[in-house]
Amino acid sequence: MTADLEATASKDATLRIWRGDAGGGGLQDYTVPVNEGEVVLDILHRLQATQVPDLAVRWNCKAGKCGSCSAEVNGRPRLMCLARMGTFPADEPITITPLRAFPVIRDLVTDVSFNYEKAGRLPAFAPRPRDADGNHRMQQIDVERSQEFRKCIECFLCQDTCHVVRDHEENKPAFAGPRFLMRIAELDMHPLDTLDRKAQAQEDFGLGMCNITKCCSEVCPEGIHITDNALIPLKERVVDRKYDPITWLGRTIRRRS
Amino acid sequence: MVELERHEYDVVVIGAGGAGLRAAIEAHEQGARTAVVCKSLLGKAHTVMAEGGIAAAMGNVYPEDGWKVHFRDTMRGGKMLNHWRMAQLHAQEAPDRVRELEDWGALFDRTPEGLISQRDFGGHRFARLAHVGDRTGLELIRTLQQRTVALGIDVYMECTVTRLLTAPDGSISGAFGYWRESGRFVTWQAPSVVLATGGIGKSYRVTSNSWEYTGDGHSLALAAGATLVNMEFVQFHPTGMVWPPSVRGILVTESVRGDGGVLKNSAGNRFMFDYIPDYFRKETAETEEEADRWYTDKKNNRRPPELLPRDEVARAINSEVKAGRGSPHGGVLLDIASRRDAAYIQKRLPSMYHQFRELAEVDITAEAMEVGPTCHYVMGGVEVDPESAAALVPGLYAAGEVAGGMHGSNRLGGNSLSDLLVFGRRAGAAAAQRAAQAPAAPLDESAITEAAAAALAPFAREGGENPYTIQHDLQTTMNELVGIIRTRSEVVRALEQIEELKVRAKALTVEGHRQYNPGWHLALDLPHMLRVSECIARAALEREESRGGHTRDDFPGPEPEWGRLNVICTQDGEGIALHRQPLPVLPDELAEIFEEAP
Numbered sequence: 084m085t086a087d088l089e090a091t092a093s094k095d096a097t098l099r100i101w102r103g104d105a106g107g108g109g110l111q112d113y114t115v116p117v118n119e120g121e122v123v124l125d126i127l128h129r130l131q132a133t134q135v136p137d138l139a140v141r142w143n144c145k146a147g148k149c150g151s152c153s154a155e156v157n158g159r160p161r162l163m164c165l166a167r168m169g170t171f172p173a174d175e176p177i178t179i180t181p182l183r184a185f186p187v188i189r190d191l192v193t194d195v196s197f198n199y200e201k202a203g204r205l206p207a208f209a210p211r212p213r214d215a216d217g218n219h220r221m222q223q224i225d226v227e228r229s230q231e232f233r234k235c236i237e238c239f240l241c242q243d244t245c246h247v248v249r250d251h252e253e254n255k256p257a258f259a260g261p262r263f264l265m266r267i268a269e270l271d272m273h274p275l276d277t278l279d280r281k282a283q284a285q286e287d288f289g290l291g292m293c294n295i296t297k298c299c300s301e302v303c304p305e306g307i308h309i310t311d312n313a314l315i316p317l318k319e320r321v322v323d324r325k326y327d328p329i330t331w332l333g334r335t336i337r338r339r340s
Numbered sequence: 341m342v343e344l345e346r347h348e349y350d351v352v353v354i355g356a357g358g359a360g361l362r363a364a365i366e367a368h369e370q371g372a373r374t375a376v377v378c379k380s381l382l383g384k385a386h387t388v389m390a391e392g393g394i395a396a397a398m399g400n401v402y403p404e405d406g407w408k409v410h411f412r413d414t415m416r417g418g419k420m421l422n423h424w425r426m427a428q429l430h431a432q433e434a435p436d437r438v439r440e441l442e443d444w445g446a447l448f449d450r451t452p453e454g455l456i457s458q459r460d461f462g463g464h465r466f467a468r469l470a471h472v473g474d475r476t477g478l479e480l481i482r483t484l485q486q487r488t489v490a491l492g493i494d495v496y497m498e499c500t501v502t503r504l505l506t507a508p509d510g511s512i513s514g515a516f517g518y519w520r521e522s523g524r525f526v527t528w529q530a531p532s533v534v535l536a537t538g539g540i541g542k543s544y545r546v547t548s549n550s551w552e553y554t555g556d557g558h559s560l561a562l563a564a565g566a567t568l569v570n571m572e573f574v575q576f577h578p579t580g581m582v583w584p585p586s587v588r589g590i591l592v593t594e595s596v597r598g599d600g601g602v603l604k605n606s607a608g609n610r611f612m613f614d615y616i617p618d619y620f621r622k623e624t625a626e627t628e629e630e631a632d633r634w635y636t637d638k639k640n641n642r643r644p645p646e647l648l649p650r651d652e653v654a655r656a657i658n659s660e661v662k663a664g665r666g667s668p669h670g671g672v673l674l675d676i677a678s679r680r681d682a683a684y685i686q687k688r689l690p691s692m693y694h695q696f697r698e699l700a701e702v703d704i705t706a707e708a709m710e711v712g713p714t715c716h717y718v719m720g721g722v723e724v725d726p727e728s729a730a731a732l733v734p735g736l737y738a739a740g741e742v743a744g745g746m747h748g749s750n751r752l753g754g755n756s757l758s759d760l761l762v763f764g765r766r767a768g769a770a771a772a773q774r775a776a777q778a779p780a781a782p783l784d785e786s787a788i789t790e791a792a793a794a795a796l797a798p799f800a801r802e803g804g805e806n807p808y809t810i811q812h813d814l815q816t817t818m819n820e821l822v823g824i825i826r827t828r829s830e831v832v833r834a835l836e837q838i839e840e841l842k843v844r845a846k847a848l849t850v851e852g853h854r855q856y857n858p859g860w861h862l863a864l865d866l867p868h869m870l871r872v873s874e875c876i877a878r879a880a881l882e883r884e885e886s887r888g889g890h891t892r893d894d895f896p897g898p899e900p901e902w903g904r905l906n907v908i909c910t911q912d913g914e915g916i917a918l919h920r921q922p923l924p925v926l927p928d929e930l931a932e933i934f935e936e937a938p
Contacts, residue, residue: 120584120700132808136859137852141381143550146590146695148478149384165698188521189856199382199489199497207447207490219442220454226447230472233447233479237383253900273445306694 094118096168097176098126100138104189113175116167123179124152127191137138142217145189147304150238154191160240160302180244182243183250198239201259205266206283210275232269232313234263234305241299241309247292258289261299261309268313271320281321290318342792344525346633349375349494350775352530353514354501354557357385358477358757359740360536361484362437362764363771367534368493372772375486375528376406377496377517379552383485386550387760390477391593391691392461393469395754396434396759400455402466402638407431410467412933414755416619417463417649418719418748419568419888420903424926425726426746430755430762437761438470446483448472460598463649463752465623466638472555474691499526502864503791504533504564504736512564512735516791520861523854525792531778532771534729535561535722535738536764540574540872542865544715544823548580548591554865555872557742561722562871562916566731568909569744569921571720572879573889574753576824578603578653580714582671587699589714592674592692594753596709599647599688599865600635601676603657605665611672612645615656620648626932650886651750653676654713658824661712671712676709677705690930713824717756719747719889720879723908729763730768735774739767739850743762749888786802798863804849805862814841814869822877827893831881838874842914845870874916882907882918 096117099110113134115126124142131138142152145164152163157171157178171177185193213219241261248254259267267288271280283291295318297310306311351367353360366523367374396412410431433460438456442448448470449457460467472479488495505527537557541549558568579592597603605611616624624645625631631644634733652836657672667673667849676685677718682705686693689704696702696709721744722731729737740760747755798807821834845867850860885899886892906921 098425118585121586125586131858132806132812136808137804137857138851139649139856139858143380143384143386143552144389144589145550146389147698148475148552149388151380151384152450167699191390191857192521195381202486203489208444213443217439219439221447222449222454223450223457226450230447232471233482234475235482236388236478270445273447275442275445317751320649 085323094173096126096173098130099178100174100191101180102138102190103187105187108187110178120299122164123156123166123168123177126161126168126331139188141192148236150236153182153238153240153243155182160243162238162240162304165304170301182239184243184245184248195239197255198237198242198260198262201263201288202266204287205263206278208270208273208276209278211277213223219275225274228272229269230314231307232265234307235265236305237262238300238304240304244298244302246296246298247289254289254292258292261293264288264290264293264317265307265309265313268317271317281317284317285321290314291320342525342789343644344527344788344792346528347375348780349373349528349530351375351532351534352377352528353534353768355385355536355538355740355742356382356495356513357387357536357538357740358480358484358760359764359767360385360428360534361488361535362761363534363739363768364493364738365487365491365917366765366768367772368491370772372768372775375496376492377499377515377528379498379520380499381497382488382495383481386552387477387481387757388527388591388828389548389550389591390480390757391474391591392595392598393471393476393754394434394461394480394757395461395464395468395752396438396439396470396758397431397466397468398435398456398458398470400451401458405466405468408933410434410468411930413464414752415748415934417752418750419898420748421749421887421906421923423726423745424930425924426763428930429726429766430746430759433762434758437765439760441480441483444483444487446479446515448479454867459595460635460647461753462594462597462647464651464754469754471572471595473687474595474689475558475836476757485746496526496730500861500864501560502562502795503787505783505787506564506733507784509782510565510733511778512733512783513781516788518795521856521858523857525795527783527788529780529783530735530775531780532775534767534771535736535742536740536767537742538719539741540869540876541715542716543814543818543869545819546580546589547715548577548589549715550847555868556865558721558875559868559871561731561736561738562875562909562911564733564736565911566733566736567723568720568875569906570721570749570879571611571718571909572883572907573877574715574876575650575717575719575751575889576654576713577716578650578657578713579711581700582667582710582712583669583700590695590699591716592709592711593689594650596674596676596689596692597644599676600680601646602644603646603653603675603677603740603763604675606667607665610646611660611665612648612653612656614658615652616645616648617652620652620670646927647750649750654824656889657711657713661909667710669710671710671845673708674711675708677707688784715819717741717751719749719751720744729767730770735778737767737771739763749890795864798848799900799919801847803848804847805844807848807850807859807866810841810844810848810866811869814838814873818873821935822873822880825891825893826880828881831877834877835874835881838870838877842870861886871916878918879907879909879915882920
């Protein structure tokens with residue numbers, strides 16, 4: 084899993100990496116050898132091992148499963164372990180900067196505590212009791228909707244790219260971001276959950292601020308349809324419940340017939 | 341006095357994977373003031389990489405399954421070197437541990453009756469693994485993470501423990517560490533510490549393990565006076581990716597084989613039929629036809645040899661490659677494309693589909709995968725009491741991969757996630773109970789001063805090597821000389837090289853400052869890596885037989901005498917001392933289970 088320190092192939096790449104801390108910083112160019120099949124994270128590891136041992140970067144699994152190595156590669160939020168070097172033009176520098184929506188700690192590492200604070204404020208899962216034999220019974224078709232959202236690896240790329248907070252620090256207190264609105268949708272669609280989560284989604288976590296531009300879905304490395312399958316249905320349920328007399332009327336009429 | 345942040349708890353859990361979080365939840369629920377300390381962000385621990393499932397004899401798919409069958413499979417998979425009581429508790433309690441995950445929000449795949457579905461895996465007689473596609477580890481970690489957050493348990497993220505602190509009587513008094521973000525020091529005073537730090541795989545070059553797997557818990561335990569058991573047993577998972585080079589070692593789940601995938605050599609032969617050991621012959625299919633029928637009719641057919649325990653399959657792949665029958669990049673072929681339709685593969689193995697497409701540009705619904713053995717898991721670990729997960733040091737507990745004994749000489753797939761839950765809970769409960777009875781001892785201030793000085797020493801030295809070079813050389817040594825097949829002369833050479841690496845590590849230099857400095861972090865992990873590597877090599881030299889995850893070319897078979905012995909490591913000054921210790925004897929009522937027909 085560790086890329087060889089000494090590259091055997093002889094192709095060089097230029098990486099333009101943001102280096103600095105909360106006090107400031109800037110882009111610096113590095114020339115690093117690249118082997119066949121490598122990803123951006125491999126090149127950063129080689130850079131650490133051979134030129135810049137204190138280059139700060141988060142990573143864990145290096146297989147797209149843990150969501151640690153999030154950064155912006157040529158301006159696009161992505162996982163560096165899935166960004167294959169071969170997909171970039173060979174003669175142009177690759178620019179790597181920290182996630183813009185979060186305060187930088189050092190180099191490519193940002194303070195993502197915003198996300199953990201939001202997670203801590205969500206009302207917890209509240210299941211119905213088990214069946215008499217000690218089991219919960221659920222049909223596959225009923226668990227699949229929430230299962231899609233539980234594929235989330237918490238890379239926070241959706242949080243980073245969402246324009247509600249990306250350049251609007253002032254919106255952060257009122258807005259939980261796509262990841263946690265999706266979590267509310269997940270719980271709302273969970274076959275065992277007993278809480279009504281629609282009001283809180285709107286009032287406490289800022290669902291109304293989302294105007295479904297789908298930027299979050301576009302950057303999701305898991306391919307979760309955040310907007311289409313989580314946020315829009317959640318908005319519809321909120322509207323259904325609270326605000327929209329026409330929908331309410333429609334439902335009522337349908338029920339009568 | 342050292343400038344540091346001080347905290348006080350009843351129970352401090354080191355590690356936030358499945359075992360650590362399960363321990364913390366239990367300790368908290370028993371009323372203990374509990375903290376979790378972890379090297380990465382919460383939710384990123386290596387448990388997230390587990391794919392196939394959680395082994396638990398729930399009987400949802402095969403009602404004839406039960407704890408005795410699971411116990412038997414586990415013991416036979418470990419070649420009877422398991423601590424029988426751990427294997428028994430594990431098999432008995434795993435179903436309840438899985439069910440309670442549902443109360444905390446987990447959403448497993450379902451049977452047509454709406455129960456938790458269970459899938460086939462190597463070495464398990466019945467379909468037994470509760471799963472969510474092939475991302476079960478993610479489901480487990482997220483469920484436990486969300487439960488931890490809901491309970492309001494304190495979590496110290498991106499914080500590394502470098503020392504356990506002990507009282508004059510040798511019992512635990514707390515831990516010392518640093519924040520990775522700032523480099524500032526922290527102490528936690530606590531009468532109970534639970535080690536849940538995972539494994540040691542980062543000491544090997546080809547591994548499925550992440551940077552965190554530097555054997556911290558094994559090493560901290562030794563330094564505090566605890567013992568390690570059977571460190572020679574390292575599991576090489578038979579199927580890691582082999583191409584391209586940058587992904588070499590990344591795991592390819594055993595579910596591929598559980599769901600119908602087969603291994604082929606360059607001639608297109610299902611070579612596993614040539615490697616069925618006598619030990620498993622009675623329960624393994626003899627022909628491809630019988631093996632293929634088994635997937636749908638388990639009563640009248642025997643298991644495909646591709647689903648032998650991992651040690652058997654890994655050795656077979658190694659032999660095929662050595663004999664020149666490997667795939668283009670030095671592995672063998674894992675083929676599910678020609679055996680199952682694309683929709684089935686994408687439904688059952690979505691992560692594998694995604695992983696091969698993104699990292700290797702291979703479509704697993706159309707082509708075979710190239711796979712080969714990768715260092716995956718250490719069966720050896722801290723010697724613990726089965727009931728309480730207590731180590732020999734009062735106040736110290738260990739659960740999950742860092743603990744030893746449960747899996748004997750080889751772990752079955754799926755038994756890790758269940759192990760985390762069963763013994764994580766037991767460790768948390770015992771740690772909380774001790775804390776309720778034993779007040780925390782005052783911290784040894786001189787030990788804190790010494791720990792801080794040791795942590796900062798690499799900055800003060802000049803002109804030394806950088807830590808990455810030393811880590812790289814250690815990985816090469818372990819991979820080449822204490823890998824899947826071992827011989828005396830090579831292990832002796834490894835021990836000589838480890839001695840040289842220890843000297844080099846003492847002279848290394850770290851550049852930069854204390855704020856989020858990966859070079860410094862690695863410099864502080866290296867002594868742990870060297871210490872556990874020495875344990876593995878010494879134990880591998882001591883055990884003159886081949887069994888499970890320890891294969892000696894110069895002692896190719898199992899020896900009955902060694903089947904009754906554990907190898908115990910202790911810290912001896914700067915080095916490691918070994919002794920042999922009799923294995924706990926299986927009681928008669930459990931021995932009977934092995935006399936029944938397979």
